[in-house]
Amino acid sequence: MSLREIRENEQILQRMKEAARTQVVSHAYILESDASVDKVRLAKEFVKAILCEDREMDGSSCDACITCQKVDHDNHEDVFLMAAEGNSIKDEAVEEMQRRLANRPNAGSRNVVIMEDADTMTLRAQNRLLKTLEEPAPGTVILLLSENAEHLAQTVRSRCILYRLHSLGTELEENIKLVAAETGEQWLNGEPFYKLVKAMEPALADKAAAVEFLDAMELWLRDAMISLYDQSGAIAAGNRWPQSAREMKEIARRCGKEPIYQAIEAVEEARQDLERNINTGYALKGMLLR
Ligand SMILES: [Zn+2]
Structure with a gap:
């Protein structure tokens, strides 16, 4: 029944806010849902909550500070957005991501990756990503957005927290x-x-x-x-x-x-x-x- 499903989504939002509030943030998450859920929007809201300089008591972002604005406008120095080029996310794209993560964060203490279409990663790309997931630099947060996490290698999945979102x-x-x-x-x-x-x-x-x-x-x-x-x-x-x-x-x-x-x-x-x-x-x- 959908009311239960809505509550499940609320539980996930609750956990996201809790992570932001306590700053106990995992280094990798999979946000999985069908295409009807705006995962990018949700991921950005999560990132804003994590990075916000003026967070609300409950852990949600202020939605107004310069950090929140930059994340909203896709121009935050420490937030790397990536998506499939053509049909897939290729090895080179993950390599580029790793170069970004090797740099220290500019503004705060965290580097963040939002990877759309994560389940289109080629096997090579996934194997490369695995190295980052195994030994992430401190403060790294990687959000993999996926329509079907089953398409990701078990080794990748097992190193991420999976949030399965029900259709809005x-x-x-x-x-x-x-x-x-x-x-x-x-x-x-x-x-x-x-x-x-x-x-x-x-x-x-x-x-x-x-x-x-x-x-x-x-x-x-x-x-x-x-x-x-x-x-x-x-x-x-x-x-x-x-x-x-x-x-x-x-x-x-x-x-x-x-x-x-x-x-x-x-x-x-x-x-x-x-x-x-x-x-x-x-x-x-x-x-x-x-
Ligand atoms: Zn803010």
Whole structure:
């Protein structure tokens, strides 16, 4: 279940902050997740927390000092960013990285490497990296960003702390479901347009969120419809929505069947609008006005 997954990500963030706060930082980490998670962003936030000159009590970065700004703008002297060139990270790139790590840090006491696409490292590159992982210079922190850590050699993996991040997409999905349930309830209750727009605001963020929202909205409306006929409490058993089966039934009963059918049609039309590349806000707001 995704709520557990979100908590797992929070646990990892917690550990990152703890490492920054105590400055007990491992020399190598693997951040693994599918492509939907912005690993570079997360890695930079971790690095900022580690290097920040004005860290918060809980270990997170101040997000304002010169160090934080430099990491954000990819121009920190001691942070080396690397990524695949062509299809892979080659031996020469790791060699270059090692030359960088051989120098003393300029600004603070740490040299940091953020390696994107780490699982594309050639075997030679990995063998070279292994030497650094076995005898890192003091203060070195290497972050390997990977979509599948299984693609890394066992010898590399065993020398890193592995943080497996769950898809932020799952979090988005959960949030959007709640947004759809709330918007749906207000919609069927005949709340004014401006309130509906406010309720569905997170769905207007981008097209992906809007598509997710429409799917959830349709499912919610269909469940509301089913609840009118449902004697067994099957929806409550499914436990999909914040509303109980009894509440859904009450909302649907007050509203009546016909408006729910019309709402489902409006969702379908909004979906077609999005497919025709009509502006997200326009498509979703238009849906509520139908
Ligand atoms: Zn800072």
